[in-house]
Amino acid sequence: MKKASDILVGALETEFKTVKAMMEIYCKQQHGSKTLCQSCAALLTYAETKLDRCPYGESKPTCNKCPIHCYKPEQKQQMKAVMRYAGPRMLLPHPILSIRHLIHERRDVPSKPEAGSSNRARRKAKREDKLN
Numbered sequence: 001m002k003k004a005s006d007i008l009v010g011a012l013e014t015e016f017k018t019v020k021a022m023m024e025i026y027c028k029q030q031h032g033s034k035t036l037c038q039s040c041a042a043l044l045t046y047a048e049t050k051l052d053r054c055p056y057g058e059s060k061p062t063c064n065k066c067p068i069h070c071y072k073p074e075q076k077q078q079m080k081a082v083m084r085y086a087g088p089r090m091l092l093p094h095p096i097l098s099i100r101h102l103i104h105e106r107r108d109v110p111s112k113p114e115a116g117s118s119n120r121a122r123r124k125a126k127r128e129d130k131l132n
């Protein structure tokens, strides 16, 4: 399958795929665009950056259970609207992503993450490894 993100790996990439699928449903039906409109595309890029920087890294809980509030108020409102609308409409077009997300949602929030767990920190560490 084509990679959804150039920077995210593993569970974070799967989560990004889920967000992307939700945004596509939302934008198509609410904004009438075939591909993501400019504002939805910007929000998706914002989400990718946040996933990259999430201190939990791949052990990240689902966003609505997360004790860290990393979104700015405006983006948070936008994303909430997307989730509320697209959440119940995900099951038919994306059964596997939906079920995976529902199972994930029931998991407990992991304890405080260790420093350097974020996708970004690991990406940088990997890059430095290559240089040495």
Ligand SMILES: [Zn+2]
Binding pocket: 026, 027, 028, 031, 033, 036, 037, 038, 039, 040, 041
């Ligand atoms: Zn849109």
